[in-house]
Amino acid sequence: MKKLEDYVRSIPDFPEPGIIFRDVTSILQDADGLQLAVDSLRAMVKELDYDVVVGPESRGFIFGVPVAYAEHKSFVPVRKKGKLPCETISAEYELEYGTAEIEIHKDAIRPGQKVVIVDDLIATGGTTEAIIKLVEELGGQVVKICFVMELAGLKGREKLKDYAVDSAIVYEGK
Numbered sequence: 738m739k740k741l742e743d744y745v746r747s748i749p750d751f752p753e754p755g756i757i758f759r760d761v762t763s764i765l766q767d768a769d770g771l772q773l774a775v776d777s778l779r780a781m782v783k784e785l786d787y788d789v790v791v792g793p794e795s796r797g798f799i800f801g802v803p804v805a806y807a808e809h810k811s812f813v814p815v816r817k818k819g820k821l822p823c824e825t826i827s828a829e830y831e832l833e834y835g836t837a838e839i840e841i842h843k844d845a846i847r848p849g850q851k852v853v854i855v856d857d858l859i860a861t862g863g864t865t866e867a868i869i870k871l872v873e874e875l876g877g878q879v880v881k882i883c884f885v886m887e888l889a890g891l892k893g894r895e896k897l898k899d900y901a902v903d904s905a906i907v908y909e910g911k
């Protein structure tokens with residue numbers, strides 16, 4: 738029986754020298770891999786009281802939507818700047834490689850709603866920190882943050898120390 742981590746392909750020096758890229762496409766292209774990944778995330782939220790799953794473009798969509806669907810929750814997309822058609826709020830953040838800006842619709846989360854954030858991977862934690870800022874600005878409460886993979890060497894969790902965080906696979910390095 739293969740474990741979830743057996744489905745992850747690791748590519749050295751992509752997209753830049755020194756980065757080991759943890760590829761989710763190799764999880765997705767195998768039905769068992771996809772099921773294992775989504776089931777691992779579902780197990781993290783099974784006992785939880787929450788209203789909404791929030792996931793960032795684009796890999797956060799891949800895992801966030803099936804979790805929301807299977808758990809009968811709604812899904813709110815956080816998108817890269819300029820993609821959402823209605824009124825938005827935005828946050829800038831730094832990535833392991835480069836900077837970016839993300840947005841959420843102003844009416845996507847109502848004050849007091851309990852939010853689970855789902856993404857494929859935490860590296861520096863910059864993306865998640867920016868998502869938390871957006872959710873809280875709208876009055877939402879982040880009750881859990883779930884990842885398929887965590888690059889523990891980049892210490893992203895230190896940015897999230899006030900939150901409940903769970904990762905299916907933890908890589909000790911970068």
Ligand SMILES: O=P(O)(O)OC[C@H]1O[C@H](OP(=O)(O)OP(=O)(O)O)[C@H](O)[C@@H]1O
Nearest residue numbers: 794795796832833859860861862863864
């Ligand atoms: O913890 P961080 O250092 O913020 O990095 C993690 C984020 O980086 C990747 O997304 P990316 O912005 O590359 O976009 P993509 O999903 O569209 O590939 C990944 O899917 C996470 O969202």
Ligand SMILES: Nc1ncnc2[nH]cnc12
Nearest residue numbers: 756757758759833858860
């Ligand atoms: N090392 C990495 N592998 C895959 N996705 C990433 N996003 C940021 N860092 C990454």
